Amino acid sequence: MRNTWGWPVFGLSCVLVGGGVVAGGGPTGGHGTVVDAALGLAFPALGAFLLARKVVLLGALCLVPALGAVAYAADNHAAAALPGARWTAWLSGWVWAPAVLIPATLVVLLVPDGRLPSRRWRPFAIVTGALVAAFTLLMALVPQVRYGLPAPISAPGLSAQTPAFPVLIAALIVACVGCVAALPLRLRRARGEVRLQLLWVLTGAATLVLTTFGNVWFPAPWNDWVAVAGVLAFPAGVGVAMLRHGLYDTDRVLRRTLTYGLLAGALALAYVAVVAGLGLLAGPDRPVVAASAAVVVAIAVNPVRGFLARLVDRALYGERGDPYGVLTGLSRRLAEAAEPRATLTVLAASIASALRVPRVHVRVGPAEVEAGDPSVPLERTVPLTFQGTPLGQVRLAPRAPGEGFDPRDRRLLDDIALQAGGPLAAALRALELQRARRDLVTAREEERRKLRRDLHDGLGPVLAGLGFTADAACNALRSDPVRTEHLLGTVRQQARDAAATVRRLSRGLRPPDLDALGLVPAIEAAAARLSPPKVEVTVSGEPYGLDAATEVAAYLVTREALTNCARHAGASSCRVRISFGDDRLTITITDDGRGLPGTPPAGVGLAAMRERAEELGGDFAIGSPPVGGTEVRVRLPVGGVA
Numbered sequence: 001m002r003n004t005w006g007w008p009v010f011g012l013s014c015v016l017v018g019g020g021v022v023a024g025g026g027p028t029g030g031h032g033t034v035v036d037a038a039l040g041l042a043f044p045a046l047g048a049f050l051l052a053r054k055v056v057l058l059g060a061l062c063l064v065p066a067l068g069a070v071a072y073a074a075d076n077h078a079a080a081a082l083p084g085a086r087w088t089a090w091l092s093g094w095v096w097a098p099a100v101l102i103p104a105t106l107v108v109l110l111v112p113d114g115r116l117p118s119r120r121w122r123p124f125a126i127v128t129g130a131l132v133a134a135f136t137l138l139m140a141l142v143p144q145v146r147y148g149l150p151a152p153i154s155a156p157g158l159s160a161q162t163p164a165f166p167v168l169i170a171a172l173i174v175a176c177v178g179c180v181a182a183l184p185l186r187l188r189r190a191r192g193e194v195r196l197q198l199l200w201v202l203t204g205a206a207t208l209v210l211t212t213f214g215n216v217w218f219p220a221p222w223n224d225w226v227a228v229a230g231v232l233a234f235p236a237g238v239g240v241a242m243l244r245h246g247l248y249d250t251d252r253v254l255r256r257t258l259t260y261g262l263l264a265g266a267l268a269l270a271y272v273a274v275v276a277g278l279g280l281l282a283g284p285d286r287p288v289v290a291a292s293a294a295v296v297v298a299i300a301v302n303p304v305r306g307f308l309a310r311l312v313d314r315a316l317y318g319e320r321g322d323p324y325g326v327l328t329g330l331s332r333r334l335a336e337a338a339e340p341r342a343t344l345t346v347l348a349a350s351i352a353s354a355l356r357v358p359r360v361h362v363r364v365g366p367a368e369v370e371a372g373d374p375s376v377p378l379e380r381t382v383p384l385t386f387q388g389t390p391l392g393q394v395r396l397a398p399r400a401p402g403e404g405f406d407p408r409d410r411r412l413l414d415d416i417a418l419q420a421g422g423p424l425a426a427a428l429r430a431l432e433l434q435r436a437r438r439d440l441v442t443a444r445e446e447e448r449r450k451l452r453r454d455l456h457d458g459l460g461p462v463l464a465g466l467g468f469t470a471d472a473a474c475n476a477l478r479s480d481p482v483r484t485e486h487l488l489g490t491v492r493q494q495a496r497d498a499a500a501t502v503r504r505l506s507r508g509l510r511p512p513d514l515d516a517l518g519l520v521p522a523i524e525a526a527a528a529r530l531s532p533p534k535v536e537v538t539v540s541g542e543p544y545g546l547d548a549a550t551e552v553a554a555y556l557v558t559r560e561a562l563t564n565c566a567r568h569a570g571a572s573s574c575r576v577r578i579s580f581g582d583d584r585l586t587i588t589i590t591d592d593g594r595g596l597p598g599t600p601p602a603g604v605g606l607a608a609m610r611e612r613a614e615e616l617g618g619d620f621a622i623g624s625p626p627v628g629g630t631e632v633r634v635r636l637p638v639g640g641v642a
Contacts, residue, residue, distance in 0.1 A: 010044040016070060035227045036072035039099045043107075046235045050114075057114045061107050067099040089146040090153065094139035101132045101172060103234060104212045108205040109179040111238070112197060117182045128175040135168045176209045197241040204237020331419060340427035340434075344369035347394070347420050354416070355409060357396050364392035365428045366435075372397070380405055382413050386421035391428055436615060451505065459501045466494040510548075511555055519543075519551050520578060526559045533571045533591065535562065541580030550636050553612040554587055557620070560605050561589040561632045569593030569630055581638075584618075589632045595624040609634070 047060065074088035074095070105128045110116065116125060143154040183202040190198050211230025218226050333350060337343045348360045348371035359372035364384060378395040385391055394417065398405070405413070473487035503512075513522035520539055527535035546554070558576060565574050571593030579586040606622065609632075613620040618636040625631050 010041075010048045013040040013044045016040065016072065035224055035231060036075070036096055036099070038228045038231045039096075039103070040067070040070070040072060042232055042235045043103055046238060057110060061102055061110065064098055064102040067095045070095050070099075086149045086152055089149045090140075090144070090151040093144045093146055093151065094136060094142075097136040097139050098132060100212060101135065103231075104176050104209050105129075105132060105172070105179050107234075108176075108209065109182050111183075111201050111205065112241070117185055121182065124175075124178060128179065131168060131171050131175055135172060138162075138164060138168065173213060176212070180205055180209050200237045200241040202237075204234040207233035207237075334420065334423040337423070337427075340430040341367055341369065343420075343423050343427040345371075347416075347424070351394065351396065351413070351416060354412065355396070355399075355405075357399055359397035361395040362392070363395075364424050365431055367427075367431055380413075382417050384417055384421065384424055386425035389425070391421065391424050439615070454501075454505055459498060459505070462494055462498045462501060466491055466498065469494060510552060511559075514551055514555055519546065519555060522555055523558050523576060523578070526555075527562060527574075527576060530562055530566045530574075533565060533569075533574045533593075535574045535576060537576045537578070539578045539580070543580055544638075546585065546638065549616060550585065550638065553616055553618075554585060554634070554636055557609045557612055557632075557634045558587055558589060560609050564605060565589070565591045565593065565630070571629065583638055584635050585638055586633065586635045590625070590629060592629045595628055595630055596622070 043064075051060070070091065072092075074092035106125065109121070109125060109128070116122060138158070140153070141155040142151075142158050143156070144151045180202075183198060183205055187195060187198045187202060208230045211226050211233075214226070217223075329350065333346045334343055337346050344362045344364055344367055348362045348369050351357070352360045352371045357372070359370070359374065359376040359378060361368070361370045361378055362384075376397040378397050380396045380398070382394040382396070383390065384393055394413070396405075396413075469487055469490050473484050473491065476484045476487065511522065513525055516522075517525060520537070520543060524537050527537055562574065562576070565571055569591045571591035574589065574591040577586075577588045577590075579588075610620040613634050613636060616636055618634065621633045623631055
């Protein structure tokens, strides 16, 4: 159960500050300092939130500056000479001390988790608390006369010139510096997002301490405004750490808190501004001024609330409140992407920016792109599809640990995935085309290198030997006819070897049966050379002419499947079905052998068959049908690549 008693304290602070404004005749006529009012409003709001998040000790200490609101109200009450003014004048003379010193010391020491940096800091914290208590007690007992009213409680002989005062002030300055020094120690041990949180908190804490003691160097009234800036800097630093870096695991409660807190502050400022402005025009007619200010504030409530809600939602959750703007910006950036991988980069960056998530990982085909902190774990997955075809996926990390994605987040993610489907499909095709071109160039160069090697190492020596033998026969023609006859026989054999090498090379470039017989008869001839199994070839559809690449791929895949059947299947029969469709050629090879093992083997032959089909835009499949045996199916587009 969360501690909610901090909010009544904050509400009481607001009432006291408002009462001080009324007692002082408006914000320009009060006697309490703006520093007291700022302390009484800023820190109790932070303390109430921390208590709600179960950071109890730190939250309770942040409520102590509510005494600043007490000081502000008491000061104005005494100045107005209202009943009890003597006691309120005395109260305003010392109650500000803990309101100022507690934030500058113990709050800074315990931030951000409400615990000391280590056990060794416990004596320092106890001494610091004792110094604050001693200084507050001395301020309460010093005889003071405020607004002509002597203090009802005082210690005779005690004064500001007492040696204890400068000693205490010096000790408090040292304590403040020591408390701020604890934050860099925490920072040195922190990593990742925690380090960013502490940087903001450290900035706010250092500003608070410097202005607490350094505002005396500024002339009035600037000294008060410098102190106010320091008072607000610390809650502001903590607020940025919460909003941008997940400090205290903020959730949607924070959104409402910030919205209505900012609304209250904005309306209060508007009320003060209207009262001040109309006060100058209407003179002392306070009822008219107050009524006019109330009307202005009432009219402004709804539009200001809507504006602040959108502002807070954008700061906490990104641009999900404007999905049209997100999709429009995404479309524009996708259209400007210069190359396929840039499309993935644009998508990852757009999602990270739109939803304020710390990490986005996009995978499309073989390409992967990531945006954000790679150390943050990914939790949600969104599929990417186009026209029913899976393209890849987007994986996201939550904004803060344990925080999920609400329906608005999920709708925006689905819309982004739908919007990006077309460009991502085009990018995937471009990547596949680049890979296919690279593979084609590699295969062509490999074929050239193999042909060069065969010509140089095979045909070249045969032709060179033939020439040497012919020269020898020519030299022996007159002197040794018998040797000449033997040499000419060698020339004939070398010529036959050269012709056989040429036939072998040409057969490697393109199966000769295709040119001599055609696709179907060439497959039948290859099947007839197998024994066993007995192979039956059937044809459906009207055969038509095919381009060279499709014809070679169909023949080689079928021949490899028949060879595998004869070597490994242990089959007695095999059937080849060739189907000529309108736009595809389908060849199915089935046998009655032992079938495939649980995990099909990843051999070179199977990989070659699959590559031959896929490089033409076709597909290849192998499996074991329910009746047993093995089935190989290859489908090739008619006319080349689909």
